[in-house]
Amino acid sequence: MGTIKLKIQQLSQGNYLSVTAFKKYIDQTQSSNSQDDESTAEKNEDLPKLKERLEKKYPKKIDKVTVKQLAGDDNDKAAVLIKLTSKGKDDQKTIKKQTQKMADKLDIKASVYFTDD
Numbered sequence: 001m002g003t004i005k006l007k008i009q010q011l012s013q014g015n016y017l018s019v020t021a022f023k024k025y026i027d028q029t030q031s032s033n034s035q036d037d038e039s040t041a042e043k044n045e046d047l048p049k050l051k052e053r054l055e056k057k058y059p060k061k062i063d064k065v066t067v068k069q070l071a072g073d074d075n076d077k078a079a080v081l082i083k084l085t086s087k088g089k090d091d092q093k094t095i096k097k098q099t100q101k102m103a104d105k106l107d108i109k110a111s112v113y114f115t116d117d
Contacts, residue, residue, distance in 0.1 A: 008041070019117035021079050036049040047078055053084070053102050058095060059086030067110075069081045084114060 047067045049070055054065050064083040086096060095113045103110035 019081070019115055022079065022113060022115065025079070046108055050078075050080070050099075050102055050106055050108060050110070053093075054080075054099060057102075058088060058100065061085055061091055061095065062100075064086070077111065078103070080110050080112045082112065082114050082116065 033082060047069060051065045051067045061084060062082055063085045066081040068079050070077040070079055080103070082095065082099070084092060084095070092114060096114075097108075099112045100110060
């Protein structure tokens with residue numbers, strides 16, 4: 001039998017991810033595979049659209065949105081980091097669900113994280 005390596009990395013505790021942990025995760029993911037092919041470039045064009053749509057739909061509930069392309073074997077994934085306003089914290093589940101729907105419409109495989117930072 002061959003050797004199998006398993007790397008487990010916990011990104012957050014609870015429902016929130018710190019900006020520092022998110023940036024560190026993105027940097028590690030991007031440095032592990034820095035491919036820049038056509039499909040990644042096409043996906044990158046949709047990421048600002050997702051950010052813009054979220055900010056437009058929830059101007060009083062979202063304080064800040066960061067959307068980053070993840071590099072790796074499955075390079076069409078993106079991470080969405082959302083900082084909610086105090087008003088938005090009550091609607092976290094709805095905002096996450098709508099973010100996934102918007103990402104699906106743009107053909108983006110998104111992982112949604114919330115932060116207090």
